[in-house]
Amino acid sequence: MAEWTEQELRASVDAYLLMLTDELAGRAYSKTEVRKQLLAGALRNRSSGSIEYRMQNISSVLRGMKRPWIEGYKPARNVGEATAARIRRHIVELDQRAATDPTNALEGAVPLPERQMKPGNTPPQSPSEPALTLPPGGDRGEEGQRIFQLQAEVERDPKLRKEARRLNVQKYGQITCEACLFGHSDPAMFDVHHPTPLAIGVRTTHAEHLLVLCPTCHRRAHRKSKLDPFTLLELRDWVAAGRP
Ligand SMILES: [Zn+2]
Ligand SMILES: [Zn+2]
DSSP states (O other), X not given: OOOOOHHHHHHHHHXXXXXXXXXXXXXXXXXXXXXHHHHHTTTTTSOHHHHHHHHHHHHHHHHHTTOOOOTTSOOOSOOOHHHHHHHHHHHHHHHHHHHHXXXXXXXXXXXXXXXXXXXXXXXXXXXXXXXXXXXXXXXXXXXXXXXXXXXXXXXXXXXXXXXXXXXXXXXXSSEXXXXXXXXXXXXXXXXXXXXXXXXXXXXXXXXXXXXXXXXXXXXXXXXXXXXXXXXXXXXXHHHHTXXX
């Protein structure tokens, strides 16, 4: 079988990351449907089996990058370093696209470019933080206030809070912090967090865009800056590093 082209790899990574976004947000998706679409399009020269294996390669690479992966695609063993490097490059490129495409900013769980977390020595709002995506002409201070208000409003909305908790229990069996996976039978011990401050101007928030967090992870999320809380991926990295 011929070597996979960059285009084929990119299509696979793209499809994978979209499914991962759905998975992390607790939305239903169909692996079979996605595979069918790939077989009809970018991967028409490949078999179902080889697409399945490619997805497992991607899980393996994501795991190596300490990022969440789709549980339904068990990480493949023995992914060659050259292939892994190519897959990694597509992941990083597609992350950047997600971060600059404003339609994706709604998706809370869309992987954002990895921010270098330097355990223990990153002061909040250091000058090395990436620039925020704000609408042209928007005044930073005023926008910050609006984002903060939107976040607080959404997090206080009892209907959304209840629905977010229900979705979380449905997914995990009992209410569980999505960052550190602490679970408990008492839902009152958890917070609901609005992770999408970049969705400025958008006032429709769905429960599936919200994150259930334990109070510690929630506090941490807001320790970065008002405009730009830590993302779920950053929180998970923080937890994986032993909460430095
Ligand atoms: Zn937690
Ligand atoms: Zn919050």
